[in-house]
Amino acid sequence: xxxxxxxxxxxxxxxxxxxxxxxKSPGDKVEKxxxxxxxxxxxADMDVxxxxxxxxxxxxxxxxxxxxxxxxIALLAETEAEIETAKQQAAAQxxxxxxxxxxxxxxxxxxxxxxxxxxxxxxxxxxxxxxxASPRARKLAKELKVDLATLQxxxxxxxxxxxxxxxxxxxxxxxxxxxxxxxxxxPKATPAVAAPTPMPxxxxxxxxxxxLNTLQQAVVRNMMVSLQVPTxxxxxxxxxxxxxxxxxxxxxxxxxxxxxxxxAVAVTLQxxxxxxxxxxxxxxxxxxxxNVSIAVAMPDGGLITPVLKDADRVDIYxxxxxxxxxxxxxxxKQLQPDEYNSGTFTLSNLGMFGVDRFDAILPPGQGSILAxxxxxxxxxxxxxxxxxxxxxxxxxxxCDHRIIYGAxxxxxxxxxxxxxxxxxxxxxx
Numbered sequence: 001x002x003x004x005x006x007x008x009x010x011x012x013x014x015x016x017x018x019x020x021x022x023x024k025s026p027g028d029k030v031e032k033x034x035x036x037x038x039x040x041x042x043x044a045d046m047d048v049x050x051x052x053x054x055x056x057x058x059x060x061x062x063x064x065x066x067x068x069x070x071x072x073i074a075l076l077a078e079t080e081a082e083i084e085t086a087k088q089q090a091a092a093q094x095x096x097x098x099x100x101x102x103x104x105x106x107x108x109x110x111x112x113x114x115x116x117x118x119x120x121x122x123x124x125x126x127x128x129x130x131x132x133a134s135p136r137a138r139k140l141a142k143e144l145k146v147d148l149a150t151l152q153x154x155x156x157x158x159x160x161x162x163x164x165x166x167x168x169x170x171x172x173x174x175x176x177x178x179x180x181x182x183x184x185x186x187p188k189a190t191p192a193v194a195a196p197t198p199m200p201x202x203x204x205x206x207x208x209x210x211x212l213n214t215l216q217q218a219v220v221r222n223m224m225v226s227l228q229v230p231t232x233x234x235x236x237x238x239x240x241x242x243x244x245x246x247x248x249x250x251x252x253x254x255x256x257x258x259x260x261x262x263x264a265v266a267v268t269l270q271x272x273x274x275x276x277x278x279x280x281x282x283x284x285x286x287x288x289x290x291n292v293s294i295a296v297a298m299p300d301g302g303l304i305t306p307v308l309k310d311a312d313r314v315d316i317y318x319x320x321x322x323x324x325x326x327x328x329x330x331x332x333k334q335l336q337p338d339e340y341n342s343g344t345f346t347l348s349n350l351g352m353f354g355v356d357r358f359d360a361i362l363p364p365g366q367g368s369i370l371a372x373x374x375x376x377x378x379x380x381x382x383x384x385x386x387x388x389x390x391x392x393x394x395x396x397x398x399c400d401h402r403i404i405y406g407a408x409x410x411x412x413x414x415x416x417x418x419x420x421x422x423x424x425x426x427x428x429x
Contacts (some may be wrong), residue, residue: 002086003052003074005036016068018214018408020045024056027083030076037073054078057086062161111114139160144169152156182357215302229279230290233359234406235396236413240375243424244391250316250428259308259320262292262347263427264419266311267372269345272412276344278367279402293343293363294323305363306330307343316428351375357394366394367404 007017018040030036035047036056054076061073075086110332139161141148146168153160210218243264247257269276269290277286290312293305308319329335345367348360351374360371375393382388395416399409419426 001078002057002082002089003054003076003078005048005050005076007045007067007071007073008039009069014067014069014218018066019061019063019073022059022074023047023253026056026058028056030054030056030418040333046337050076052076052078055080055083057083058090060090069219072172122388137165140165140169158198161369167200188303213301215298215300215304219302222364223361226361229362230401231362231398232406232409233396233398234299234409234413235357235394236410236417237394238391238417239380239421240306240391240393242422244375245421246424246427248391253317254324255316255320258294258347258349259316259323260427261349261372262294262308262311262323263316263319264416264424265345265347266290266292266414267427268416268419270312271365271415274404274408275368275397275399275412278344278365278401281398284403289344291342291344293340293346293366294358296327296347299331304330304335304340305343305346306335307338309342344368347372351393357396359396360398362398362400367400368409369398 001278019041020038022037024030024034030050030053032051032053033049036050037048038045039048040046055078057075059074061067061071065073067073073088077086079084080315087384125216138148140146140162144165146165148160148165151164151168153158153164243257243260247255247260250260273286274284276290280286290311292308292311294308295303295305297303304324308314308323308326311319314322326335326339330340343363343366346360346363346369348369349372350358351372354374357373357378358371360369362369373396375391378385378392379391380390380392395413397409397413
């Protein structure tokens with residue numbers, strides 16, 4: 001029997017995935033539950049396991065290729081004798097999928113120039129031989145104005161790949177392109193674990209259109225969903241002298257100000273469950289735990305929100321260690337889905353960049369997000385009218401007005417300020 005390996009839905013917002021690497025090559029034995037491919041979802045790189053035992057017969061979507069969720073990306077044969085049949089099945093499916101495009105291709109012979117030599121394309125391109133091209137090749141062909149019908153593919157089964165399009169356009173290929181036979185073995189690759197390097201400013205030219213990466217596309221979708229929610233904003237000024245003193249004392253022990261703020265928010269949410277809740281069509285959803293998401297900018301664009309689970313119950317030292325681990329793995333795109341999509345309340349801290357105040361956009365599926373500004377020395381008057389210098393920060397909460405009202409947000413911020421100003425030491429207990 002021949003089984004299809006599909007592009008999985010690795011998150012609720014994922015509509016397509018990119019093949020990062022195949023850990024198995026055509027012809028390799030595959031055990032049930034064994035990883036066969038690494039897929040880039042909208043937030044992370046994930047290992048995809050096989051549901052069946054057998055042999056990886058053929059790869060339909062190569063490394064770097066993109067496929068919609070639910071589309072076959074490879075075929076698995078239960079026995080070695082079925083491998084050839086699987087390859088023929090894959091070729092037939094690909095040809096069938098490309099039939100509408102092939103029908104639109106000109107039937108008359110066409111002439112193209114590759115590497116300075118004129119080549120005549122056989123008229124069978126639009127007939128019995130179907131036009132087969134990778135998604136990236138089609139995109140490049142459109143950008144470079146190259147007619148795919150004039151090209152001879154160098155990929156498996158004559159598939160037109162990106163290098164063929166670049167060569168036809170007279171552009172240096174982005175990677176060495178060599179003709180590959182139908183039984184080509186795709187080299188094994190190990191998923192990258194190093195943090196991505198930001199794109200140098202010099203590599204982006206003025207006037208250039210740079211396509212969004214997968215994570216940036218996910219952010220766009222989420223923000224468009226957020227625009228449909230009626231929200232309001234409430235600001236509050238919090239004196240941070242006591243918190244800053246505590247943070248300085250705990251810094252040698254690995255405790256970060258981010259962890260202290262997350263802990264303070266989580267403890268305050270215990271008293272205000274409505275602020276930790278979210279709207280559903282059935283009513284107000286009160287989660288069983290307090291999971292604080294914290295926005296982290298990614299070096300190559302976009303942002304992700306690693307989650308500190310049960311933040312109200314975990315001690316501050318463990319939380320700080322967990323946070324450092326989450327950030328490192330987030331930037332290496334190694335988080336599991338529940339480590340970035342299980343948050344019930346979000347923090348966005350731009351204070352580290354010197355930002356005084358800002359409003360954050362509500363994440364889908366949550367009721368609130370807190371924007372935190374920088375802590376700065378301010379001249380303030382006490383109740384007796386005496387002037388003094390205090391360190392203060394501005395926080396602004398964005399709430400879903402369908403379930404949270406102004407009084408709810410104000411009460412939450414007041415209790416958060418009281419905790420930070422008068423009893424931050426309790427966060428270490």
